[in-house]
Amino acid sequence: MHILVIGGAGYIGSHVVKALMKANHKVSVFDNLSSGLESNLFAQNKFIKADILDYAALKNALLEKVDAVVHLAAKKAVGESMQKPEMYALNNISGTINILNAMAGTGVKNLVFSSSAAVYGNPQYVPIDEKHPLNPLSFYGFTKQDIENYMRWYEQLKGLRFVSLRYFNAVGYDEEGIVHGLEKNPQNLLPIMMEAILGKRPKLQIFGHDYDTKDGTCIRDYIHVTDLASAHVKALEFLHQGGDSQILNLGTEKGFSVLEMVQATQKVTGRNVPYEFAARRPGDPAIILASAKKARQILNWEPTHSQLENIISSTWNAYQKSSL
Numbered sequence: 001m002h003i004l005v006i007g008g009a010g011y012i013g014s015h016v017v018k019a020l021m022k023a024n025h026k027v028s029v030f031d032n033l034s035s036g037l038e039s040n041l042f043a044q045n046k047f048i049k050a051d052i053l054d055y056a057a058l059k060n061a062l063l064e065k066v067d068a069v070v071h072l073a074a075k076k077a078v079g080e081s082m083q084k085p086e087m088y089a090l091n092n093i094s095g096t097i098n099i100l101n102a103m104a105g106t107g108v109k110n111l112v113f114s115s116s117a118a119v120y121g122n123p124q125y126v127p128i129d130e131k132h133p134l135n136p137l138s139f140y141g142f143t144k145q146d147i148e149n150y151m152r153w154y155e156q157l158k159g160l161r162f163v164s165l166r167y168f169n170a171v172g173y174d175e176e177g178i179v180h181g182l183e184k185n186p187q188n189l190l191p192i193m194m195e196a197i198l199g200k201r202p203k204l205q206i207f208g209h210d211y212d213t214k215d216g217t218c219i220r221d222y223i224h225v226t227d228l229a230s231a232h233v234k235a236l237e238f239l240h241q242g243g244d245s246q247i248l249n250l251g252t253e254k255g256f257s258v259l260e261m262v263q264a265t266q267k268v269t270g271r272n273v274p275y276e277f278a279a280r281r282p283g284d285p286a287i288i289l290a291s292a293k294k295a296r297q298i299l300n301w302e303p304t305h306s307q308l309e310n311i312i313s314s315t316w317n318a319y320q321k322s323s324l
């Protein structure tokens with residue numbers, strides 16, 4: 001298949017591109033490089049440097065005999081989405097409407113979309129399955145929920161077929177070290193720990209240690225990007241074989257606390273992670289855990305790279321490479 005990966009120069013996108021190439025698909029990348037990196041591009045793929053708000057550019061890209069689209073081009077900083085909802089509405093929602101319209105206008109039917117566990121909000125039960133009520137706590141999460149609704153309508157009205165993948169906590173780097181571009185301004189736990197080890201920031205602040213969990217710190221479901229990437233390949237193949245639209249959680253169904261992550265990082269890197277306890281971060285639920293049963297059944301997918309050691313060592317390798 002010829003796949004157009006929109007946002008293919010980003011952190012998750014570049015891993016998806018690599019997995020698609022490995023599965024012998026032809027790939028073109030569409031990215032405005034606002035957060036994606038030129039160094040994440042593969043020389044053999046066509047690269048279109050353009051914005052998803054540019055309808056003509058999208059249409060031209062799709063007219064190159066594209067069989068399916070993977071859309072990962074979105075702003076994803078939760079805090080920023082609450083400060084600048086206009087920017088998130090424009091980029092995430094209007095940008096996706098442009099993609100859906102360009103697909104409808106060119107007859108490209110199959111779409112794999114990057115959604116997020118942020119659509120669920122505070123869990124009413126764990127593990128969270130896809131039937132869990134949706135109540136996003138951030139505007140970012142709302143944009144993902146809203147886009148899923150558009151996709152459902154375009155399915156009904158325009159013959160779109162989609163797989164929406166709700167990622168839990170995406171972590172890790174390509175273990176082969178081919179994709180190793182670091183995210184600009186990372187906001188998540190693992191990159192922050194790496195920066196604390198390397199002295200790029202004074203300390204990790206652990207947000208809250210009085211949660212009702214085994215050690216008082218929050219528990220999350222950390223899934224390796226290589227496992228996320230393989231789910232995209234399988235989702236595209238599923239749609240290609242005539243599968244119907246799906247919304248699927250992607251997680252490992254195992255949880256680790258922040259302190260467990262710190263301890264494992266110290267063990268794997270052999271370095272001290274300087275940290276201090278700080279106040280709870282607003283909107284952080286104590287425990288988030290996926291049920292990924294549906295993805296396992298429908299896509300015949302299994303996470304095989306998400307052992308903590310792999311997650312941490314691959315991240316550490318990417319950070320060490322970048323500080324050479």
Ligand code: UD1
Nearest residue numbers: 078116117118187188189192205206207218220258283284
């Ligand atoms: C966040 C988003 C989520 C998004 C996901 C992937 C929130 C509330 N949720 O998940 O919507 O889909 O990223 O981008 O922002 N932590 C610290 N200190 C830090 C950073 C994090 O203690 O400096 C803790 C957090 O409290 C949390 C865990 O580490 O318990 C993971 O945090 P993070 O990597 O930011 O991801 P989430 O907040 O779980």
